[in-house]
Amino acid sequence: MGVARENSDRKRGSIEQRGDTLRVVVYAGLDPVTGKRVYLRETIQGTDKAAWKKAEKKRNEFVVQVDKQRNTPSSVTLGYAIDEWMRTSELEDSTRETYEGYIRRTIKPALGDEPARKVGAQVLENFYTDLRRCRIRCDGTPFVTKHATKDDHDCKTAECKWHVCSGMGASTVRQIHSIISGTMNAALRWEWVDVNPAKVARKPKQKPPEPDPPTPAEAAKLAEEAFRMDDDWGTLVWLVMTTGIRRGELCGLQFSRIDFDRELIDLRMNWVGGKLKDTKTHQNRRIALDTETMVLLREHRDRVAERVRDLGNKFTDDLFVFTGTKTPDHKAPYSPNAVTQRYKDMADRLKIKTRLHALRHYSATELLTAGVDLPTVSGRLGHGGGGATTLRVYAAWVAASDRKAAEILGSRMPKRVPSTSTKRS
Template sequence: MSRSHPDERQRGRIEERSKTLRVVVFAGNDPVTGRRTYLRETIKGTDKAAYKRAEKALTKLLAQVDSQRSAPSTVNLSFALNEWMRTSEIEDSTRHTYQGYIDRSIKPALGEAPVNKISARMLEGFYTELRRCRSRCDGKPFVEKHKKTGDHDCVAEECRPHVCKPMAASTVRQVHAIISGTLDAAERWDWISSNPARVARKPRQKRPEPDPPTPAEAARLSEEAFRMDDDWGTLVWLAMTTGMRRGELVGLRFSRIDLEEEVIDLRRNWVRGKEKGTKTHQNRRIALDSETVTLLREHRDRVAERVRNLGAKFTDDLFVFAGTQHPDHTEPYSPNAITQRYKDMADRLSISTHLHALRHYSATELLTAGIDLPTVSGRLGHGGGGATTLRVYAAWVAASDRKAAEILGSRMPRLRRDDDLP
């Protein structure tokens, strides 16, 4: 049975237990639940020295309460995550991705933890577990049950021994971003006094390793694409020469191509069946070379004739590229279909590459040719004023710098040396 110390203060008290003292301070009402909250600290012993330590602890906790703008909240992380997702302005595609990480990884591990109990150490331990196994298993062998419920005949395709699959460092960084964003909001809402994710260590970002096709491989890919059909060849060519992202190619409409000015006014992206702004929310104009302009003129005429043959009217609002399911070009090419078709084509040519590598090809060819970094960054639509371009293509920037040095050296007046004297 505990009793209060005679010197009990109005907002706090020292309770004597069997062999310990407990310091209790009223911290206010929970801003979310409305319940009374308290700060507590246990002191070993009940002698005079213990009481002195308890009084110091009482003073410290009272000062801590006074320094807070409001009482810390005892709501759990699941509630905070839901509130953050509800109030945040996030693109639909990003929201869908975040919700998947929240449901599969974050809530099962930390969802029940009160936000004011989450620490940097707790977060770092969580990230370490994910990097070892995304299922956060205990390391002991077990059989993964199939999603079916109830009794069923177990076959190899349904139930199998668990194999640990580490979560990629980049994915853990996304998980960290979700948690950090949620705890930032909790701090703004006065649910916690500080955000522990701000100091928690997260996996280092792996240095990008772009692997573009060689010029010879690019030539083979382009030739094969045009051999398959002219529309497909034009799409692959445009990806090579402009470095446009897949969603930007898919969402491109004829109204955004100015064949007289020889530019593409890029403003939209196509993601999950919807139009949205570009990835970095930048509108950019991409200059076109004369060969690309010629190909696009021919492609426009080809699409216009195709649409008229279907009894429809050609307008500049139609999509530039469309699959066989939408010959009238009122719907764009499926992004996944483009990726798969390109992969199948590359596999037939025995070239190990993927569609996004054409973006790398465009960037590296420009840098190797000596085009300045801001220009390349602008064509690619990178954010950060060229910092992203430099980070991704550092090796090619160095090669471009070497070429610039050689060019400058060749233009300098030649120095006379003793060996040159007659």
């Protein structure tokens, strides 16, 4: 049983001897969230005079800490804080769904029950390191994840499946870090914690972007095959190549956003999660179109109008430009996943290792290689940061374009007449 020593300022805390240790306790007020009484506690090793002196010093530090704090520190768990942050945050539906998966499968099982104010930078760094090693954070001891039969748990047969560590990718751990950082920022604003440890915790480095555009010869084969399949699909692939439009922007494109007189596309919407939303960077942008692309789009509009009329409907500008076979009336857009899969199947048939997003890289790199300035390319792609993103992603092509510009300028400079060598005396 503990023995408490009398203190001159007893209401402001106590020091209790418990066996061969001393426990310092100071009342800090009521938890602003739970309404429970909050105490600051510290255990001091030893019971000699030096230990008691150390305990008194710690008690005084706690008293000063309580006097200085504007609010009582909350004992809410990180899991509770995450739930509140998710409830009050404005997130895209797709982002929210992704975050909820990481929270349910990874964050809460590991840190959900920890008091938010006790989750420090070292705790986070250890957590990220464990995830990079093994996504379920096993302790390294071999175990069976699936038995050969329901009744056979001895696993003497080869059919039993043993756990093999598979670490999370750096980008995935960075997303988990973003969730924790956002939560801690909110907890700091709500005065549940004093600092945001995620600001100083080291997270996995972001992998340098590696654009993988198809070569001009491969792009020509892809475009030719797309038109061979059908004119609508060929026009879709051609438009992505010449504009670098994002998949969601492509699927959400309506005829009302194509100015056939001024020959440009007004990109304002993005098809994500079955809904029309703002573009990825929440920016409206207009992309000028070349003559050949406009010819293809006019022909495409005529085809769609005829198709719609054949169905007994009226063609209107709010119809979607591209759609799948299941919606020939163009009242619903082409499914983004269906576009990706159809493109992949086409590329596989041609034995070209590429993906739909690589056409966006193709558009950017072809423009930069041709000497088009960085702000123009950035504007067409819809990159934020005034060209910083474009420069980071396409640094090699920007450097090549800069070299080409230097050579062009050098070729236009007046030719210098070599000076006559000075005669030796």
